[in-house]
Amino acid sequence: MNMRYFLAAACTLLAGLAVGQELPRRAFVGINLRGINDSIQQRHRLPNQQGILVTGVREASSARAAGLLPNDVVVKVGTQPVQDVPxxxxxxxxxxxGxxxxxxxxxxxKTVRRKVAFKPYPPEVSPFYDVAYSAVRFGPNTLRTIVTKPTGNPAQKHPMVLFIQGVSCHSVDNPLAPGNTEQRIIDSLSxxxxxxxxxxxxxxxxxxxTPCAESDFHMEAGGYKAGLAAIRQMPWVDQDNIFLTGFSIGGIMAPLVAEGQPIKGIVSWGTASRTFIEYLLHNKRNQSTLQGMPLDQVNAQQQLYAAVLHLLLTEKQTPEQVLAKYPNAKDLLRFPQHYTYMQQWQDANLAAAWKRLNTRVLVLRGAADFVSYNEDQQLIVDVVNREHPGQATFQLMPDVDHGFTRARTMQESMQLAGVPNTEKNFEFMSVIVRWLDDVRKQKA
Incomplete structure (x- = not known):
């Protein structure tokens, strides 16, 4: 781990295991919106395409209390003109x-002005489990935690699952979208x-x-470690039955977060375990082929990609330095996180991280997943089982892709990418819950 983050965390971890409501709830504006295009400008007779169109206003929101209506166009916030959605x-x-x-x-x-008093974002609620909002600190960051606890006997100790999400910068606190994939996973476990x-x-x-887009690999892993440390302080948690679930890059983070901890088991979904460069080259070839790129062009692309990745990830050059040598490689340098995050991922020896663990592992992948590959899943199983025979298993799930969309093949999944309201396949959750139950029955 980067020592700068380790030392900063060590100074704050005990004080910051649970900082509770010191971390305020974010503001709940509560509007659905669209950018202004030619047709919207013409339909609403707008003087230009600056501003955003309100397409809906949510109940109990700041916007509803202020009197905003569908079809309003917001052109200024305070004294600052609104240009576009981002x-x-x-x-x-x-x-x-407040x-x-x-x-x-x-x-x-007509020009109308409305004073907006920002209300707090509504909390997550359920009739089946309690939800508590708290926080942990790691380095310079204070991170929101959302804990669910099954209702019932208050003296009962409960098994705990630390959920580790994927790579993109998005919130896992979405009480107004109870049907989203992460919420359905949490609901099923709870x-x-x-x-x-x-x-x-x-x-x-x-x-x-730190803004998420400026964060790095070690900082993110440290946040999950702080969450695990907070779990260790919860008296109602069954400390002998703490699990990690890692989805996508969460499966990469999981063995690093678990290191040195008595974790009962780890579930990973659609993850990677080879070096980042190996994975990227495999992924680029597969996706380009699925998209119909001629195979000679695929080879030429792979040659360029290999050279670019070496400079960026091994030589630790900046994207600007890489593009100065390979100006036609701009499209190959698009990543979901800061380039330093990706460099640190390349430096991580994931096989060594899995080797150091002594815990049970369930490795899952959707058969239609064109983002992860069997080779990575099998490598995890092989590494774990060589050290601790029989502790890891790999199961390929049919008719589901990386993002839980129901699809039979990688090709079909790629065709459905970006299509709204696709059918989801959550049969994998039955597999996870059954495995968790079985592992809890096994002796350490």
């Missing part, structure tokens, strides 16, 4: 619960008697500190 969303992030601002609107051709913890990434949701 800029508007960025402007809203500066506001906290703040106020004036929204200038165009409504039926209904089956498992407590859960989610740790928001820095800068996402209520979390404060």
């Amino acid at each position: 800029q508007f969303v960025g402007m809203l992030k500066q506001f906290k619960t 703040d106020q601002s004036t929204f200038t609107l165009l409504r039926n051709g 209904r089956h008697g498992y407590a859960t913890m989610r740790v928001e990434k820095t800068g996402m949701g209520d979390s404060q500190g």
Whole structure:
């Protein structure tokens, strides 16, 4: 681990295991919106395409209380003109619960001003389990934690699952979207008697500190370690039955988070275990082939990609330095996180991390997943079982892809990518819950 983050965390970890409501709830604006295009400009007779169109207003939101209506066009927040959706969303992030601002609107051709008092984002609730909002600290960041605890006997100790999410910068606190994939996973675990913890990434949701897009691999792993440390302080948690579930890059983080901890078991979904460069080259060839690129062009692309990745990930050059030598490689340098995050991923010896563990492991992958590959899943199983025979298993799940969309093949999954409201396949959750139950019955 990067020593700068380790030392910073060591100084704050005991004080920051649970900082509770010191971390305020983020502001709940509560509007659905769209950018202004030619047709919207013409339909609403707007003077230009600056601003955002309100397409809906949510109940009990700040916008509803302020009197915003569908078809309003927000052209100014305070004294700052609104240019487009990304800029508007960025402007809203500066506001906290209790703040106020004036929204200038165009409504039926007239200028209207409404004072918006920002209400807190609503909490997650369920009739089947309790939900508690707290926080942990790691380095410069204060990270929101969301803990679910099954209702029932208050004296009962509950098994716990630390949920580790995928690579992108998004919130895992979405009470207004109970049907989203992460919420359905948490709901399923909680209904089956498992407590859960989610740790928001820095800068996402209520979390404060380094913007997520500027964070790195070690910082993110440290946040999950802080969450695990907080779990160790919860008297109602069955400390002999703590599990980790890692989805996508969460499966890469899981063995690093678990290192040195008595974890009962780890579940990974659609992850990687080879070096990052090996994985990227495999992934680029597979996806380019699925997209119909001629095979000679695939080879030429792979040659360029290998050279670019060596400079960026092995030689630790910046993207600007790489593009100075390979100006036609811009499209090959698009990553879901900061380039330093990717460099640190390349440096991680994931096989060594799995080798150091002594815990049971379930490795899952969807057969239609064009983002992860059997080779990586089998490597995890082989590494674990060579050290501790029989402790790891790999199961390929039919008719599901990386993001839990129901699809039979990689090709079909790729065709469905970006299609709204695709059918999901959550049969894998039955496999996970059954495995968790079985492992709990086994002796250490």
